[in-house]
Amino acid sequence: MADSVISLVIGRTVDLLHKKSVFLKDVRRQVEGLGNDLEWMRCFLKDAEQREDEDARIRNWVSLIRAAAYDAEDVIEIFASKVEFFTRNKGLITKLTYYPLKIVNLYTIGKEIESLQMRLNDIADRREKYGIRNLEEGMSSRGEEFRRLRRTSPFSEDKDIVGFEEITKFLVAELLKQDKNRRVVSIVGMGGAGKTTLAKKVYNHADLRERFNCRAWLCVSSSYGHKEMLRSIIKQLNAVDNKLLEMLEKMDEQDLERRLYQDLQDKCYLVVLDDVWKEEAWDCLARAFPDVNTSSRLLITSRNRGVPLHADALSIPYDLKTLGQEDSWQLFLRKALGHGDNAWCPLDLEEVGREIARRCDGLPLAITVVGGLLLTKKRLKSEWEKVLNSFNTNLSRSQSGVSAILELSYADLPPNLKFCFLYLGLFPEDYMISVRKFIHMWAAEGIMQKRDAQNLEEIAAYDLEQLFSRNMVQVAEMTVDERIKSCRVHDLLRELAIRKAEDENFFQIHDTRYDKISAKSRYLAVHILPRDTNYFWTSTPPLRSLLFFNVHVDREDISLSFKSFRKLRILDLENVKMPYNLPKEIGKVRLLRYLSLLETSISRLPHSIGCLRYLQTLDIRNLDPVIVSNFIWKLESLRHLYASDIKCNVPLKIEGLKNLQTLLGIRFDHIMHNNMMTLTSLQKLGIVVDDRSEIDKLCMHLSEVGSLKMLHLYRARGRYRWPSVAGLSKLHHVTELKIYGAGLRMLPPDFPPNLSRLSLKYTDLMNDPMPILEKLGQLSFLKMKDAYGGPRLVISRHGFRQLKFLELDLLCDLDEIMVEKAALPQLQCLRIRDCRNLEKLPEELKHISTLDTLELVDMPEEFISRLDADMVSSVPNLRIFDSRISQKKRRLSFYSWRRMEGYA
Structure with missing residues (x-):
């Protein structure tokens, strides 16, 4: 670093x-x-x-x-x-x-x-x-060692391979496709996921040896040399003698490219480019691979998804995921006990062995390394327990294994992405990191190489996407339109981040009750609050970020001395149940850019927050309304204000906040007292309404806010009825609408004309809403949660012409869904969650050719047992899982229907 x-x-x-x-x-x-x-x-x-x-x-x-x-x-x-x-x-x-x-x-x-x-x-x-x-x-000796470790060849194929049978068949079929053009097939995945092992298995497949009369294997690595790569392939294609070697040494790059091109010109060749890190490496070689209607193929492995897409935009990379639990266990047995296909485990070792395998988190390289450690030890439970207790230390010390491979990925990152990766290490193990939250935090850090004030979030999102594409961060949850909702850092990569950061006093993680704050710490994550009652008074570290994770403060003598934190940029108090409101000294932290009070017990904000002129994100979402004084207009750098309900004795002034993009939880009356046209960056607006709110006037008021794309309407808590929801057709710019809250008996009489996404939650609709909603010409996303109390939904012929995603959640009285012929012609994903009375799925689903995914969540066992076999076979991805069990068990119960007995 x-x-x-x-x-x-x-x-x-x-x-x-x-x-x-x-x-x-x-x-x-x-x-x-x-x-x-x-x-x-x-x-x-x-x-x-x-x-x-x-x-x-x-x-x-x-x-x-x-x-x-x-x-x-x-x-x-x-x-x-x-x-x-x-x-x-x-x-x-x-x-x-x-x-x-x-x-x-x-x-x-x-x-x-x-x-x-x-x-x-x-x-x-x-x-x-x-x-x-x-x-x-x-060159450092360690750098040389890294490069030596990554040199690969196709001849040392690992015989202890598990879980790759179906993937191998798929890749072989892709390479054998009847296409005269030169095509690229690729495998992408994180370091240690088994990309090279899989590529070797494919390369040595009998069908490929028969098809391709010319084959070569090249390990590219992060420190490739153009001439050396060309020479290596040429040597594999020709009989090597002194004359050839002398000639190759004298050739310049153009001569070598020309020679390789000639060697391959009339051949049906297969070349594996293993461990390609950068697009430039492909560009160096591409000219030497002829595309002359011989059905030649290239197989690329890479940690960076952008590399194979650059090589062949028409080829979809195969994402190599980590192993499942049973495959991990089988590989572990082969590596730890050396029994090959007849692997078995003594009963007294099985429990600790399975825990070690689980800790490897499906990463073949980690399983191989720790299995190698155990193979040298006595088969005693006490010996295996020692390895388990020092699991991460043992892996990181294995210079020929996980540590070296993952450090290569880290070393290849540009400076801003190294910083970003290390920052992710502050989050707890297996923590589901909200992508939106992290983007706000990263933008507040200002570490991006290009710091365009108008596009901070876009640049921050791009940085995170680069870590995804390099497989340094794993996707945990996706939205239905394939946006990443949350992510996690693999345990071994997190250990790498912590080791790198702590070596330099970059950050501290407090996960025991006996930690002390270092006077040198710039970034501090508190996972467990230490017992020291003077925790924040013992030193005055130059902290820039202070993050709490599920810490409950139940002692009034614990307080944050904001006078000591004047260099703080980020303060995340999410879920911290403090027995007091935020002290007024918060206004002294003038460099603060990110402040989260999400789900805290804080009910009032001090007026001094108005002094935080650099504040970009303020999150005050709580169960009860939060009382604020009229200072929001002073926060001239504010970009995102999240709240459930903001209370103020006077109309809250917000006009003039030109950077404001997100405003949630503001009341109807406050909106109507502001000139909304001055909020020139506003994209997302959430308004709390009551029975006196005039929605028609509101829509007229918002109709000229050209940047507004998303509108959320929430009914205020208390004995309020929904007002008349009229006038939405005036909002031509709005493409997403959410309506939350009980008491809405009828759908609005009109909708924004360009509406593409609609969510209805906790409403009390009594009439079937589908006859109205199916006529919305641009609607592609519809989500209904506890929104309809009737027994039947009917989607008529040619209904929902553009709908791609439909979710029906917690419709407790629903027992029948009818879908007429030619309805839902674009539907790609249907999710049905916790509809306890639903008898069966509509028959017409099997005739919707676009339907790719059917998810059944928290549905009764009786419903699952009645599923029609033809229905199952017609949907490529049928997923059934129970979200009410623990996350550990949830991973076991989330499966593809095709793997179930009887439908394989």
């Missing part, structure tokens, strides 16, 4: 210098000098990241530079925020009043910069003292 974080921090410091030039003009010379000093230090860090793992002196030296770089950024940003507060939007008299304070702060920052420059001079002296020089020269 050496150069990564420092280069990012220096970049942000330069940005700050430009953005705050008006406020920093009096100390510009000092700030520029500080930046130059940091840039000079960076010159000695080009390749320090590899060597700092080997040399403690380098690691300590890099740590000193990093701390100085962070402090430099803090000094500039805190000073700029203070001067901005003194001078911005204030009259002459007020500015004169604050002038002495400005002079004091100028003197203070001057002293702080002098102190930082002295520190940097001392760091420079230590470089010479410790003999740290010429870091950029040579």
Whole structure:
């Protein structure tokens, strides 16, 4: 991480210098000098990241530079925020009043910069003292070891393979397809998932040896050499003698490409490109692979999904998932006991053995490494328990295994993605990370390489997508339109992130009751609250992020001393049940950009939050309304405000917030008192209505807000009835509508004309809503949860012409669904959840050719047993699972119907 974080921090410091030039003009010379000093230090860090793992002196030296770089950024940003507060939007008299304070702060920052420059001079002296020089020269021994480990060949095929039989058949069939053009077939997956093992099995398949009269295998790796790759393939295609070797050594790149092209020109060839990291590696080779109607094929393995798509946009990469529980167990037995196909486990070892296999989380490489460890030990329960207790340590120490492979993936990340990956390590093991939440946090960190103020979320989302594409992060939940809803970090990758971060005092994770806060920590995640009642008073660390995970504060003597956290950018108190409201000192944390009070017991926000001019995200969603004073309009950087219900004694002023994109939980009366056209970035609006709300006037009020795409209407808690929901047709820009709350007996008389997504939740519709909804010409997504109390739904002929997803959830009185012929012609996914009285599925479903997925969630066993076999066979993906059991068991019960006995 050496150069990564420092280069990012220096970049942000330069940005700050430009953005705050008006406020920093009096100390510009000092700030520029500080930046130059940091840039000079960076010159000695080009390749320090590899060597700092080997040399403690380098690691300590890099740590000193990093701390100085962070402090430099803090000094500039805190000073700029203070001067901005003194001078911005204030009259002459007020500015004169604050002038002495400005002079004091100028003197203070001057002293702080002098102190930082002295520190940097001392760091420079230590470089010479410790003999740290010429870091950029040579290749570290560890780097060479990594590259050696990744060299692969097709001849050392692993015989202990499980779980790949069906995948192998599929890939072989893809390679044998009748297509005269040169095509690419690809396997993508995280490091250690078994991509190379699978590729070897495919490469050596008898049908492929017979079909392709010319075959070659090339391990590309992250540090490929163009000439060496070309030479390697040519050698495999020709009889190797001294004459050929001498000729190849003399050839330049163009000659080598020409020679390989000629060797392959009239051949039906199969070439495996194993472990391709970058698109540029493919570009180097592509010209040498002729496409001359010989039905030739290339098989690519990669951690980066973008590589095979770049090579052949028409070919869909095969995503290699981790092994299931039973396949993991079978592979474990073969590796740990060496019994091959006749693997069995002594009864006294089975329980601990299965737990070890489970901890490998389906990763073949991890199972292989830990199995190798056990193979050298006595077959005693006590010995296996020792391995289980030191599981992650043993794996990480295996230099020829998991640690080396995963560290290669980490080393290949650009600086901003390294930072992003490490930040994900703060979340607990197996934690389902909300993608939307993480994007807001990442945008608040401001680590993105391109920091366009208008597109922070898009850039943050792109960074996260890059980690997905490189298989450094796993998808946990997808939305029906294939957007990633939540993610998780594989346990072994999380261990890597923690190890890398803690080595540099980058962050701390407190998961015992005896942890102490380090004075050097910048990022702190509290998983368990320590017993120390003075936990937040024992030190004043320069924290930038403070995250709590399911911590219940039940002692009133635990409080956050916000005066000590003036450098804090992110504060996440989600689910922290504090016995008090947020103290007014929160207004002193002027650099705060992200504040989450989601599902806390806080019922009132202090007025001082209005001082948080940099705040981008504020989440105050709670069961009860949250009382606020009229300060929201002051939060000029605010982009997202999440609330269930905001209470204010006066009409809440929000107009003029040009950065605001999300506004949820605001009351009808407050909306009507604001000029909504001034919210030029507003995309998502959630309004709390009561029986006095005039929806028709509301829609007229919102009709000119051209950026508005999503509208949510919630009925206020209490004895309110739904008002007349009329006038929605005025909202031409709205494409998504959600209506929540009991008491709505009838559907609205009209809908937005371009509506594509509709959710109805907890309403009391008594008449079948389908005759109205099926006529919405643009509707592609419909979700109904506890929304209809009738016994029957009827979708008529040609109904729902564009609908792709339909979910029926908790319709307790529903016993019949009728679908007439030619209805739902575009339906791709049907999800039925917890409809306890439903007798059967409609027969017409088997005739909907587009239906790809049918999910049955929390349905009675009697309903499942009555499923028609023809129905089952007509749907490619029929999934049945119970969400009411534990997550561990849920993974076992979520299965494809085709694997069930009787329908295989």
